[in-house]
Amino acid sequence: MCDCAEETKGGKGLLMVFTGNGKGKTTAAIGLAMRAVGHGFRVCFIQFIKGSWRSGEQETMGRFRGRIDFHVMGRGFTWKSDDLEKDRRAARAAWDKAREAIFSGKYQMVILDEFTYLLSYKMVDRDEALGVFSKKPQGLHVVITGRDALPELVDMADLVTEMREVRHPYKNGIRAQKGIEY
Ligand code: ATP
Numbered sequence: 001m002c003d004c005a006e007e008t009k010g011g012k013g014l015l016m017v018f019t020g021n022g023k024g025k026t027t028a029a030i031g032l033a034m035r036a037v038g039h040g041f042r043v044c045f046i047q048f049i050k051g052s053w054r055s056g057e058q059e060t061m062g063r064f065r066g067r068i069d070f071h072v073m074g075r076g077f078t079w080k081s082d083d084l085e086k087d088r089r090a091a092r093a094a095w096d097k098a099r100e101a102i103f104s105g106k107y108q109m110v111i112l113d114e115f116t117y118l119l120s121y122k123m124v125d126r127d128e129a130l131g132v133f134s135k136k137p138q139g140l141h142v143v144i145t146g147r148d149a150l151p152e153l154v155d156m157a158d159l160v161t162e163m164r165e166v167r168h169p170y171k172n173g174i175r176a177q178k179g180i181e182y
Pocket residue numbers: 021022023024025026027028114145146147163165168170171176180181182
């Protein structure tokens with residue numbers, strides 16, 4: 001593995017958004033992490049919301065300790081609103097972790113997987129979040145995934161890809177599968 005992360009310094013760090021209803025947003029972010037780490041980048045991958053099962057990516061990234069810091073934050077706060085205050089605290093903690101990673105100077109890439117929901121459910125203040133993204137370190141790549149990205153976020157991003165669903169096996173009653181969905 002080469003150690004050429006220094007090359008990103010002075011380069012143009014991008015704000016990238018993977019959104020839309022089709023499958024592939026999180027897997028695209030995982031792909032970027034794999035590509036970046038191969039060039040010696042240090043990556044921080046923060047997964048919001050999901051927290052109940054252990055995903056394949058969590059296992060894989062665990063093998064890149066020292067290169068990829070992987071965090072799962074939250075507890076399904078968008079649809080299990082049995083305790084809204086607890087959800088808010090979890091979202092807050094996740095956002096604090098994200099902000100810290102962005103300004104830490106430790107990473108060349110910070111990935112906020114499923115972050116769009118924190119904004120659409122107003123768990124994180126929109127202006128504050130957009131302010132952080134607009135002031136991110138110049139050379140840092142930030143990747144945000146999730147459905148329904150806010151128009152303001154889409155406007156400020158350097159790269160936006162919308163995954164469009166053409167067909168999904170779920171429609172034929174095929175449940176989430178290991179190695180494919182998680
Ligand atoms: P992936 O993690 O596979 O890249 P994703 O990040 O694009 O998917 P999410 O919106 O985060 O998709 O959805 C999480 C899960 O829902 C994934 O396991 C995905 O396969 C599934 N999913 C995505 N699109 C659909 C759909 N149109 N109908 C049903 N399930 C879907």
